[in-house]
Amino acid sequence: MFNKSLILGGLAVFVLLVTTPFWYGLLKAGPPPTPEPPPNGASVCVAPVEYMRSSHMKLLDVWRDEVIREAKRETIVVNDPKLGTLEFGKGLQLACMDCHSNKEQFCDSCHEYVSARPDCWTCHMTPAEIASKEAL
Amino acid sequence: MNNKRRKFLKMAGATVLAGMGAPVLVKLHGTAQASADSEPAPAHAADSHGGGHGHGEEQNAGIRLGMVIDMRKFYDDEALLDEAIAACHLAHNVPDIDERKSEIKWIWKTGYGNAFPDHSHNRRSGSVENSAFPVLCNHCDNPSCVKACPTKATFVMEKNGIVSMDYHRCIGCRFCMAACPYGARSFNWQDPRPFITVYNPEFPGRNRGVVEKCNFCSERLGKGLEPACVEACAGTGAIVFGDLNDPESEISKVLHEEFTIQRRPAAGTRPSVFYIV
Numbered sequence: 001m002f003n004k005s006l007i008l009g010g011l012a013v014f015v016l017l018v019t020t021p022f023w024y025g026l027l028k029a030g031p032p033p034t035p036e037p038p039p040n041g042a043s044v045c046v047a048p049v050e051y052m053r054s055s056h057m058k059l060l061d062v063w064r065d066e067v068i069r070e071a072k073r074e075t076i077v078v079n080d081p082k083l084g085t086l087e088f089g090k091g092l093q094l095a096c097m098d099c100h101s102n103k104e105q106f107c108d109s110c111h112e113y114v115s116a117r118p119d120c121w122t123c124h125m126t127p128a129e130i131a132s133k134e135a136l
Numbered sequence: 137m138n139n140k141r142r143k144f145l146k147m148a149g150a151t152v153l154a155g156m157g158a159p160v161l162v163k164l165h166g167t168a169q170a171s172a173d174s175e176p177a178p179a180h181a182a183d184s185h186g187g188g189h190g191h192g193e194e195q196n197a198g199i200r201l202g203m204v205i206d207m208r209k210f211y212d213d214e215a216l217l218d219e220a221i222a223a224c225h226l227a228h229n230v231p232d233i234d235e236r237k238s239e240i241k242w243i244w245k246t247g248y249g250n251a252f253p254d255h256s257h258n259r260r261s262g263s264v265e266n267s268a269f270p271v272l273c274n275h276c277d278n279p280s281c282v283k284a285c286p287t288k289a290t291f292v293m294e295k296n297g298i299v300s301m302d303y304h305r306c307i308g309c310r311f312c313m314a315a316c317p318y319g320a321r322s323f324n325w326q327d328p329r330p331f332i333t334v335y336n337p338e339f340p341g342r343n344r345g346v347v348e349k350c351n352f353c354s355e356r357l358g359k360g361l362e363p364a365c366v367e368a369c370a371g372t373g374a375i376v377f378g379d380l381n382d383p384e385s386e387i388s389k390v391l392h393e394e395f396t397i398q399r400r401p402a403a404g405t406r407p408s409v410f411y412i413v
Contacts, residue, residue: 064302064304067358068300068302068304069291069293069300069302070293070295071293071295071296071298071354071357071358073355073358073359089338091340092340093337093338093339093340094338119343122327122343122344123303123340123341123342123343124340124341125335125337125340125341127337129329129335130335130337133332133333133334133335134333134334134335135334135335135336135337136226136227136334136335136336136337136338
């Protein structure tokens with residue numbers, strides 16, 4: 001092969017350039033964030049923590065379809081060792097934000113890390129947003 | 137040469153004949169198939185067109201929530217109507233936009249002529265002529281908006297007949313607004329949040345680019361409450377709410393006793409909101 005070193009060297013540079021975004025992401029990402037625990041001290045969620053971590057978006061979709069399309073609005077009861085019996089309606093504003101009242105510290109910390117941009121909050125209101133106006 | 141020409145003319149003639157005859161064959165075949173299919177067809181036709189009873193008589197089965205608005209209670213008391221509207225808009229985070237083009241309304245006031253163009257004539261009583269009529273989504277039995285929606289963002293709830301909206305799915309095409317004969321739908325031309333002064337923390341808002349309308353207070357019904365407008369008129373009997381298909385319900389009794397009219401019955405949508413005028 002003619003110009004062996006030049007070709008191989010060029011190829012190496014090319015591959016490095018093409019994979020730059022991955023190297024950049026790896027270096028930039030830093031350690032994964034730890035979302036803030038519920039400020040009200042609750043330690044039990046509506047589903048096991050592992051499931052909530054991986055699949056909370058699926059649960060929210062199920063809730064949405066049940067509530068809006070099938071009018072299944074039965075509440076979810078959780079027994080918390082510290083706070084006693086908690087009863088939630090299905091929904092971001094009715095359930096999640098009751099305990100995870102700080103959207104910026106809880107939702108955003110992970111979503112930003114993984115570049116997920118859910119559009120929940122264009123319609124649903126965070127506790128901070130509600131507090132910014134007179135509430136019913 | 138001559139022979140070739142003769143052959144060609146023969147072939148062309150046969151082809152023309154076959155071409156003329158083919159549609160007849162297709163037609164014959166088609167009618168034969170149609171008559172074979174026709175046995176179950178009449179039942180279906182009766183189902184979807186009200187069985188020739190005329191518009192507005194057939195009601196779908198199951199729970200069908202409906203409303204009777206007794207205008208006699210509102211003629212002397214427009215403040216009551218204002219309260220009902222305020223209660224609804226407060227409960228659902230409806231923005232208060234002061235511009236005709238972009239206003240959002242779930243329940244609002246209009247004149248008799250606009251509410252009932254089919255019943256309109258030039259010799260109306262003073263109370264009808266000078267009063268504001270509450271109008272809202274009619275939660276039709278045969279809703280044209282649902283047919284128009286390309287994403288199934290608006291649909292009839294099987295459980296109770298409410299014409300509901302899933303704002304998550306709405307793409308803002310506004311076909312439903314064009315399809316609705318009652319103008320019951322509003323489009324969010326802008327972010328509605330700055331125009332909401334008081335938040336109901338238990339109900340979401342909407343974002344720019346979705347259509348919204350009355351939901352018959354599905355979220356309140358789920359908690360065993362009456363719709364907000366009905367509750368605001370509690371004690372006056374101005375708005376009666378209930379199951380149209382339950383002969384024992386209050387609304388059925390009222391409908392049985394009183395003469396009521398519907399908005400634009402000729403549109404064939406079979407509204408669930410009735411008016412005592």
